[in-house]
Amino acid sequence: MVNPKDWQQEQERLDVVTEGLRSKIAELEPEVSGLFNQVTDFRKRFWEEVTVNTTTHEDFADTFYSIKQQEVLLSERERTHRQRMQRWKSMNRLLPSPYFGRIDFREDGLSLDEQIYIGVSSFVDVDDMSFLVYDWRTPIASMYYDYSPGSADYETPDGQITGEMTLKRQYQIRDGKLRNVFDTSLTIGDELLQQVLGAGGDAQMKSIVATIQKEQNAIIRNDKRRMLIVQGAAGSGKTSAALQRVAYLLYKHRKTLKADQIVLFSPNPMFNSYVSTVLPELGEENMQQTTFQEYLAYWLGSTLGLEDPFEQIEYVLNSKLSQEDAARQSGIEYKASEAFLQALQHYALWLGKEGMLFHSIRFRDRELITSEQMKSRFYSYDSSIGVANRVELLREWLLRELTSLERMEQEALWVQDELDYLDNEQYAEAYSTLLKKDQQEEEVFDFAGQEEELLRRMIVREQFKPLRRHAMRFMFVDTIGLYDQLFSEEASYRQMTNETEIPNQWPEICKQTKEKLSRLELFYEDATPFLYLKELIEGTRKNTEVRHLFVDEGQDYSPFQYAFLKQLFPRASMTVLGDFSQAIFPQATNLHNVDSPLIRLYGKEETSLIRLDRSYRSTRDIVDFTKSLLHDGEGIVPFDRSGRKPLLVKSGSSDKRAVRMIDDLAELKTEGFDTIAIITKTEAESRDAYEALMKQGCEDLRLITKETLTFVKGTVVIPAYLAKGVEFDAVLIYDASTLAYNRESERKLFYTACTRAMHRLVLYSIGEWSPYLQALDTTLYEAVQ
């Protein structure tokens, strides 16, 4: 805390700034509402001001210019309105708490200290043009995050500025009143962070703008390379830093970058709602948010039944030690690999020489164009032309063929039958077309003769429409057949793909894949390769609008998926945030090893790699416990916040466990914890837990499934894989026994579940504890029977 004199001065300055904000808001208010009315009014009267006259060419030109002029006026007024509105909104946002930090900085060569107050947006004193508050994203404000008092510097577009930071101060301001002021010698003082982290969790993520740490600031402002990879421990602030980074990019490139040019791939739809308030809180619009599954379903969902990643993980978690399960597992790994990606590329080249498969074009039970005709046409094109281009040529040919077949079809017998059944509307349409033609033709028009011809043409055209659509959408390519053909016996597969390292259980992998395909369904691990093959053959879809791609929980995407994303967004930079210790999906990618496929994606020169080892979410006791669950967790450093040790509770039966849990829930709620999760391993276990607790009279419990879209406060039962990325005041692990967690491959899932806890962690078991827990040092937890 600062001395009373400084406090007094700070409160006085705060009063000045608050007053300044109030008067500016009051000044803008009538303008903002007035301009809004003007714009709406103007829009309503748009056509009244325009004289529409198209009698002569001159009148037409006059009308055109009059409309243009009105349009320019309207868009100018709308722009002014938008700008004022933004200023007004940002001042309103500042008003209750105009700033959170201050640094005093003396630039080398100057004799005066400049006082720099930092807040969520800038506020300029109009009279003397000085900044009363600097936006946290300005270059000068970066020193607040990067330095303690002493030598400091910052980058500007004109070069580096060096000097001396003589003071660093933090504020807590509520409703225009100073609540706390700290001088700090650390980068960002612990006191404030202690308070922020000690508070209860929310249903929505919070902005960390006032307490961003130096290493997080490096992530937020890293704007030099194409790829930024962040490997960070659980709770180290990866998602928080990513959202601040979006806000930073939108500010830095505000003239060229719009929020919808940034895409965030989230782990599940519920996560979208969890993070949705951070950017608006910072005065920015939300970026586009999607999940990879949503993307796949958009392109493939109408033709094939897609398994989702949660079904896949449920399969893996429930799998036994059978041969089939082992083969599926090995298939998942192989189909996620770069090797399979290359195999597909070779396969596409091979298809350029032989093996293409087409669907014949059928019409009224006849083959109009056979698959063999298409095949020979396809291979008649110059073989130096790529497969996708040859498919395009084939499509053009098909469309031309359809036009001449359509003409011939007009004489078919069935058309005569259809003629007899035409309704009045169709006759009327034909008649009016003929009438128009009659007006244009100079010679005497033969109505009777031409009417039938026209009607025939109309009938056939209508029936040919689906065929044209079919051709336009490349549905003549038998992509399912082509993908199926790939899973042939080993020698053929090797020949088609040049692959040398084929997985051992290949025949079983082929059998499973083919079976699924025969039901017109795809395993999750097949969806991206299938789409990739489709694009190799039909030409790639590219999204050139998107400039920044964020992938959260990046360890859960396969190297194959990354290569696909790179191709899909050719103009985007990528930020991948993840934690390999939380890699719960079998297709995981290591983010930071020297040989990581992610580093290879854009090459070393284009890649920055940042590690975050400090964990902020959980208390020291919880972090000490959870990091011991990992084989390589030593490097994780807890932020020093104390709490209670994790509690291990053993019960005699399922009913007794439920009763005990209900008592524990009541106690946690009395202590003020609002967000509590009972985390299970699988969906089935979630249902069991929910029923067992309800049976014993538990109230206000909510069961979360993959369909749940919003994250709300309260007590929830949730499978661990859906709890990824989110956090809770208290976490109760429903079953931490050896029956539930025993395999080495599930250690990371268990770790992920435990690391969701901010303040309290309780683990329950009916029988023996999981081997991961048995191996722990007993001083890390308290145990009760």
Ligand SMILES: Nc1ncnc2c1ncn2[C@@H]1O[C@H](COP(=O)(O)OP(=O)(O)OP(=O)(O)O)[C@@H](O)[C@H]1O
């Ligand atoms: N600099 C900070 N100031 C205040 N709070 C912070 C800071 N960094 C992280 N936190 C808090 O720590 C918690 C964890 O942050 P976040 O969810 O971003 O971590 P994460 O690395 O994405 O975690 P995980 O990988 O486990 O999902 C959040 O409550 C966040 O607000």
